[in-house]
Amino acid sequence: MTSAEDRPAVVEMRQIKKNFGAVQALRxxxxxxxxxxxxxxxxxxxxxxxxxMKVLSGAYIPDxxxxxxxxxxxxxxxxxxxxxxxxxxxxxxxALANNLDVASNVFLGRxxxxxxxxxxxxxxxxxxxxESKALLNRLKIDITSVRLKVExxxxxxxxxxxxxxxxxxxxxxxxxxxxxxxLSVAAIAKVLDLxxxxxxxxxxxxxxxxxxxDIYQVSDRxxxxxxxxxxxxxxxxxxxHQFRERVVAYMVGARxxxxxxxxx
Amino acid sequence: xxxxxxxxxPVKRTSSGLIPGNIREYGMYVALxxxxxxxxxxxxxxxxxxxxxxxxxxxxxYIAVLAVGMTLVxxxxxxxxxxxxxxxxxxxxxxxxxxxxxxxxYAAIPLVLGLGVLAGLLTGFLVAQLKIxxxxxxxxxxxxxxxxxxxxxxxxxxxxxxxxxxxxxGNGFIPDPIPHAGFLPNMHLMTLIVGVxxxxxxxxxxxxxxxxxxxxxxERSPMLRWILKLMLITALVAAVTWILAGYQGLSWTAVVVxxxxxxxxxxxxxxxxxxxxxxxxxxxxxxxxSGISVKRITYAVFGSMGLLSALSGILxxxxxxxxxxxxxxxxxxxxxxxxxxxxxxxxxxxxKVAGSLIGAFVMTSLSSGMNLMGLDxxxxxxVRASVLALAVIFDVATRNRE
Numbered sequence: 001m002t003s004a005e006d007r008p009a010v011v012e013m014r015q016i017k018k019n020f021g022a023v024q025a026l027r028x029x030x031x032x033x034x035x036x037x038x039x040x041x042x043x044x045x046x047x048x049x050x051x052x053m054k055v056l057s058g059a060y061i062p063d064x065x066x067x068x069x070x071x072x073x074x075x076x077x078x079x080x081x082x083x084x085x086x087x088x089x090x091x092x093x094x095a096l097a098n099n100l101d102v103a104s105n106v107f108l109g110r111x112x113x114x115x116x117x118x119x120x121x122x123x124x125x126x127x128x129x130x131e132s133k134a135l136l137n138r139l140k141i142d143i144t145s146v147r148l149k150v151e152x153x154x155x156x157x158x159x160x161x162x163x164x165x166x167x168x169x170x171x172x173x174x175x176x177x178x179x180x181x182x183l184s185v186a187a188i189a190k191v192l193d194l195x196x197x198x199x200x201x202x203x204x205x206x207x208x209x210x211x212x213x214d215i216y217q218v219s220d221r222x223x224x225x226x227x228x229x230x231x232x233x234x235x236x237x238x239x240x241h242q243f244r245e246r247v248v249a250y251m252v253g254a255r256x257x258x259x260x261x262x263x264x
Numbered sequence: 265x266x267x268x269x270x271x272x273x274p275v276k277r278t279s280s281g282l283i284p285g286n287i288r289e290y291g292m293y294v295a296l297x298x299x300x301x302x303x304x305x306x307x308x309x310x311x312x313x314x315x316x317x318x319x320x321x322x323x324x325x326y327i328a329v330l331a332v333g334m335t336l337v338x339x340x341x342x343x344x345x346x347x348x349x350x351x352x353x354x355x356x357x358x359x360x361x362x363x364x365x366x367x368x369x370y371a372a373i374p375l376v377l378g379l380g381v382l383a384g385l386l387t388g389f390l391v392a393q394l395k396i397x398x399x400x401x402x403x404x405x406x407x408x409x410x411x412x413x414x415x416x417x418x419x420x421x422x423x424x425x426x427x428x429x430x431x432x433x434g435n436g437f438i439p440d441p442i443p444h445a446g447f448l449p450n451m452h453l454m455t456l457i458v459g460v461x462x463x464x465x466x467x468x469x470x471x472x473x474x475x476x477x478x479x480x481x482x483e484r485s486p487m488l489r490w491i492l493k494l495m496l497i498t499a500l501v502a503a504v505t506w507i508l509a510g511y512q513g514l515s516w517t518a519v520v521v522x523x524x525x526x527x528x529x530x531x532x533x534x535x536x537x538x539x540x541x542x543x544x545x546x547x548x549x550x551x552x553x554s555g556i557s558v559k560r561i562t563y564a565v566f567g568s569m570g571l572l573s574a575l576s577g578i579l580x581x582x583x584x585x586x587x588x589x590x591x592x593x594x595x596x597x598x599x600x601x602x603x604x605x606x607x608x609x610x611x612x613x614x615x616k617v618a619g620s621l622i623g624a625f626v627m628t629s630l631s632s633g634m635n636l637m638g639l640d641x642x643x644x645x646x647v648r649a650s651v652l653a654l655a656v657i658f659d660v661a662t663r664n665r666e
Contacts, residue, residue, distance in 0.1 A: 080555035095553050099546035099613035100539075108543055109554030111536045121536040145480040 007034040008070070010172055010204045011056065011087075016065035018051055025051040027228040028065070033173060038195065038205045040215035040236065043225035044251050049208050052225065053175050056206075057089040058082030069172065080109075086172030092181060094162040098151040102143060103132040105150055106165045135164050139197060142190075156187025163194055167203065174198065175206045180214050192218050212244050224250040231258050290489075291658060292606055292622045293496055299626060303633030311633050314511030317504060320625075320632050322434065325517035326351070326579040328624040330599035331606065332528050333572035335620040336565045338603055339545040341612035342391060342398035344566070345596050346405025347573045350383055352592025353413040355577030359423040359587035360416060362430065369430045377574045383409075384570020385563060392562035406596070414589060423587040434583030437512040438519060452513030459505025459514075462522075463498050470494055517579055521621070524572070528617040541565060545613035601648070602627050605655040626651070 058076030224232035532538035606623025608615030
């Protein structure tokens, strides 16, 4: 990954601070995501990883700090605003409408319209079905029909639909919040496959996970947060056991020798 | 990863083969058919006489339009208890506007419909903006509109409506401009044409719908069951059409209900608004995250409920040719029952307006049939309670299977 240094940054978060009353959830965190990079984000409970991602996805407005997308300073007023600027979040509980079919969920909130008569917009269902089908094929997601209701899918398939949905509209960044947390071993393998496939197709991804082996398998780089601070920012490399030991040491605070870019 | 672990994740099956997965959808048609057959037998044919069927259709009308609106309210996980007395109150306003304020009928009707929308938006404001549980907000509405209805009819008691154009909405029949020329002399030809047209449109749309599912065999119901469904509905529509045509033809109430049903069917199945209503019902948080304004959908659904409450009030007042102090009493419960019998799920996100229309027919058929049999009103309530309970048990049972 020598070329990673030359790639432009898609997202830069600088000195992000966020307080909830007296609790300092984020105490000045920097995060850079390069183009076509998979960045792992780990940390113990309350380390601030969810808060940081909620800031990036528009759910929280930071108290201090700045966000740059492709070099341009920006801010988000809502999750929808962030989405419009190319930041897609895949939520841990999938955030799908189980009573609707796959195609409807892929296009939820962004339905293709055939004709609009005043406030009434008539949908182009055929187009949405074909596009969804093409999307599933492109990502090699194994679902027999885009007309299946989500409630009839397995957990892994639901996660795949949620991820496919995030990629359907030329996202600049895809944030995945614990995508493997609730899945069986076989389904986890499929989801990680999907992450790799997205990277191959050029996506830039931030992956939150407490499963270090998942991060190890698909990420290029890893950031460790602890008590609202970044305590490690390191390429993912080397032997998995050493990697795990090192990361856990940073997570629990046994090591605290962070210097940008390196582990000695 | 080996081949065995990559090719799996099979689709969960909802149907176990014998019991169709979408029995919820067929169940009510079968129920309606069975109820009609039983009453036809027990009343020695009086139940399916032209006169009674016409009465049945017109009695169902003012409940059916409420049930259509209630369907969407329940789909987005709310309830509206205020619609009965709102309907009664707005019917009284219609009467007063024509009798006391001398409004012409074509001004009175838009006025009342507009007031209905306003009342619905007020409920929407309480529920969406102030986050008051719909049950409580609309219980307040129930009390308030009941008081308003009593106030508005206190001076005169029953307000007689003299306008025949208005009353025709609840009592009149569509004209029959087609010359008979000896062909089917005693039949209302216009009604027959409308009925045949309806059946043709229904069958064509079903065939097109099935063709559209060509690539999705898992979503198709078996051919035999589909044909049975087609035959059952066609027979039902044909029988009702024939009976109506043999009497005075299609009533204006039936026309109003049909138009409401078609408009709502279209909105719920083909438009972005409809898609968003069901999305909010299925997962409000996900809908909000997808950029759908749950608030706006809530306003829209309660606004439509208000509009349909006004329409129901107009239909009822026109049918009685008057506004009465007790108009609208228990309509809300009939509408809610009709929706549940028609396959709407209390869990939200599930239910079709066509189902609720059938549900409304089931509930009024029960009342009408039991009245004809001379069954004591106390028992009637108990029977209707049992049917409602059965419908909800059925809903929960088929849901748990999934």
